[in-house]
Amino acid sequence: xxxxxxxxxxxxxxxxxxxxxxxxxxxxxxxxxxxxxxxxxxxxxxxxxxxxxxxxxxxxxxxxxxxxxxxxxxxxxxxxxxxxxxxxxxxxxxxxxxxxxxxxxxxxxxxxxxxxxxxxxxxxxxxxxxxxxxxxxxxxxxxxxxxxxxxxxxxxxxxxxxxxxxxxxxxxxxxxxxxxxxxxxxxxxxxxxxxxxxxxxxxxxxxxxxxxxxxxxxxxxxxxxxxxxxxxxxxxxxxxxxxxxxxxxxxxxxxxxxxxxxxxxxxxxxxxxxxxxxxxxxxxxxxxxxxxxxxxxxxxxxxxxxxxxxxxxxxxxxxxxxxxxxxxxxxxxxxxxxxxxxxxxxxxxxxxx
Numbered sequence: 001x002x003x004x005x006x007x008x009x010x011x012x013x014x015x016x017x018x019x020x021x022x023x024x025x026x027x028x029x030x031x032x033x034x035x036x037x038x039x040x041x042x043x044x045x046x047x048x049x050x051x052x053x054x055x056x057x058x059x060x061x062x063x064x065x066x067x068x069x070x071x072x073x074x075x076x077x078x079x080x081x082x083x084x085x086x087x088x089x090x091x092x093x094x095x096x097x098x099x100x101x102x103x104x105x106x107x108x109x110x111x112x113x114x115x116x117x118x119x120x121x122x123x124x125x126x127x128x129x130x131x132x133x134x135x136x137x138x139x140x141x142x143x144x145x146x147x148x149x150x151x152x153x154x155x156x157x158x159x160x161x162x163x164x165x166x167x168x169x170x171x172x173x174x175x176x177x178x179x180x181x182x183x184x185x186x187x188x189x190x191x192x193x194x195x196x197x198x199x200x201x202x203x204x205x206x207x208x209x210x211x212x213x214x215x216x217x218x219x220x221x222x223x224x225x226x227x228x229x230x231x232x233x234x235x236x237x238x239x240x241x242x243x244x245x246x247x248x249x250x251x252x253x254x255x256x257x258x259x260x261x262x263x264x265x266x267x268x269x270x271x272x273x274x275x276x277x278x279x280x281x282x283x284x285x286x287x288x289x290x291x292x293x294x295x296x297x298x299x300x301x302x303x304x305x306x307x308x309x310x311x312x313x314x315x316x317x318x319x320x321x322x323x324x325x326x327x328x329x330x331x332x333x334x335x336x337x338x339x340x341x342x343x344x345x346x347x348x349x350x351x352x353x
Contacts, residue, residue: 018136023281032284038277074111074303074319077104078311101312102192108315109188112322115300116184119293120177123329126289127173127336133285134165134340137278144271145347156227157347164220164343168336171216176209180328183209187321191314202321209328213335220339228350275348279341286337293333297326 023032138161145154183205190198300323308316 019133019140022132022136032281037280038273041273041276041280074108075307077108077111078307078315101314105192105315105318108318112188112318113184115296116181116322116325119296119326119329120181122289122292123333124173124177126286126333127168130282130285130336130340131165131169131173133278133281134161137344138162138165141271141274141278141344141347144274152230153228153347157343160223160227160343163223164339167216167220168339171212172332172336176212176332177329179205179209180325180332183328184321184325187324188318191318191321194314206324206328209332213331217335217338221342224342224346228346272348275344278344279348282337282341282344286333290330290333290337293326293330297323297330300326 020033138158142154142158142161145157183202186198186205187202190196190202300319304316304319304323307319
């Protein structure tokens with residue numbers, strides 16, 4: 001039996017239906033086939049850059065078409081208020097200008113909140129899809145690691161993989177996403193009056209999100225380093241012991257040793273292929289939503305800079321709050337991808353040594 005045929009037989013015995021169902025059940029990714037990606041990676045035919053750049057570029061213009069009305073409304077509203085404010089200054093009563101600002105600012109708050117909530121929805125849906133994929137992927141990948149002779153590595157990955165899933169769900173999705181929502185609301189309310197009433201609170205919320213992301217990334221990275229520093233060495237020792245033990249069997253020792261080497265080599269190929277395929281799928285699942293959030297954040301940054309010379313500073317600051325909220329969502333989704341990427345990548349690269 002050759003190594004290629006051994007890989008094919010072992011790969012055909014794996015049950016990938018759970019992963020396929022998880023991808024098929026997510027909106028927009030019904031055509032993504034995990035099994036095909038694994039087969040192409042093992043054969044060396046898969047190119048991740050193929051079509052991905054075009055996909056992101058199409059979503060760039062798609063996001064512009066989807067959110068263009070909000071940006072145009074905000075720009076027109078800002079220009080109209082600037083003209084109205086100059087006209088209201090003709091009158092001696094200063095309250096006329098204040099009332100005009102409150103009316104315009106209330107409408108601006110509604111537009112900005114609707115836009116930020118769209119980004120919030122994109123981030124939550126992406127996290128849900130990634131977690132569904134990981135929940136189906138972790139048992140399958142742990143099984144391939146066990147077959148490749150990595151019992152300790154498989155156990156470590158199984159525990160750490162689900163720990164990362166729970167941390168992402170509890171801390172990122174259920175904790176920090178609502179906190180970013182609160183930040184945007186308080187940031188917009190902060191500029192209702194000329195003297196900010198919630199500046200310290202918004203700074204605290206922004207720092208809390210930043211600290212939580214840094215601490216979570218450090219903890220997960222540290223756990224990965226600890227797990228993958230010990231378990232692969234133990235597995236390597238066990239595999240070498242098995243090979244030498246089989247070699248001492250009278251008569252058929254060399255045959256058994258060669259067969260075990262072939263089996264373990266084929267298992268390593270499958271383990272590496274499935275791990276690499278998971279990384280490819282993760283990049284595909286996250287690339288488009290990240291481009292959506294990043295594009296809208298960039299647009300709001302540009303809009304805030306554009307209206308600052310002609311508009312009330314509170315309006316440009318309110319637009320900047322929406323941009324900061326989008327930037328925080330971008331960092332959150334990036335950290336979510338990094339946490340899972342590190343966990344899978346380290347087990348894939350180090351687990352077979």
